[in-house]
Amino acid sequence: MQKKLFFFHTFALVTAMAITQAVTGDYDLILLDLMLPGCSGYDVCRVIRDKTDVPILMVTARTESVDxxxxxGLGADDYVAKPFDPAELVARVKAHLARYQRLTQGGQRAENGQVIRVADVEIYPQSWKVYKAGRELKMPNREFELLKFLAEHPNIVFSKDRLFETIWGFDYVGDSATVTVHVGRIRDKIEDDPSKPRIIETVWGAGYRLNAKG
Incomplete structure (x- = not known):
């Protein structure tokens, strides 16, 4: 099946209409150039991620770790630094499309299958859904995979390096700081007080663990 990609770039009409097109056009993946005229690519990323779970790949000339x-942290799944090899971009797009399809294909199944409960959080691995106090949470693929992995291995401490290798893989261009960013995003959604997390705990000097009792 042919995939639909939406590319925000310096020649796109960066308006509310363009953003609406990106989130309502039934696209399978979004390529987002951060260097946009008259608008921050980061702001666009935030708006898109709030409205859709499809993979977002940043295309950027900014190579500093903080960028x-x-x-x-705003919800992008990956980044490609300019100038880039077109073959690398194609490979990354295919990898994210395959991963997203794998995670979402279970959405056709009944939701009465396996469920993992932690405090008032419910995780449905087959249908790729997460609920807190009965309210469904938007959980992009990396966040869901990370939460699911921790929930499937409760009360075990995992280092940031181990989590990075497990969720992102050895061929991903990044580092373990990515784990910290995603843990923060997950906490914002599932914790009653993200500043005092009770579900995903930090074990200083060791890593993170999911407290099964919440």
Missing amino acids: KIRGL
Whole structure:
């Protein structure tokens, strides 16, 4: 099946209409150039991520770690630094499309299958859904995979490096700081008080663990 990609770039009409097109056009993946005229690519990323779970790949000339972490923290799934090899971009797009399809294909199944409950949070691995106190949460693929992995291995401490290798893989261009960003985003959604997390705990000097009792 042919995939639909939406590319925000310097020649796109960056308006509310363009953003609406990106989130309502039934696209499978969004390529987002951060260097946009008259608008911050980071702001666009935030708006898009709030409205859709499809993969977002940042295309950027900014290679500083702080810029990459900021984009990932706003919900981007990956980044490609300019100038880039077109073959690398195609490979990354295919990898994210395959991962997204794998995660979402279970959405056709009944939701009465396996469920993981932690405090008032319910995780449905097959249908890729997360609820808190009965309210469905938007959980992009990396966040869902990370939460699911921790929930499937409760009360075990995992280092940031181990989590990075497990969720992102060895071929991903990044570092373990990405884990910290995503843990923060998950906490904002599932914790009653993200500043005092009770579900995903930090074990200083060791990593993170999911408290099964919440």
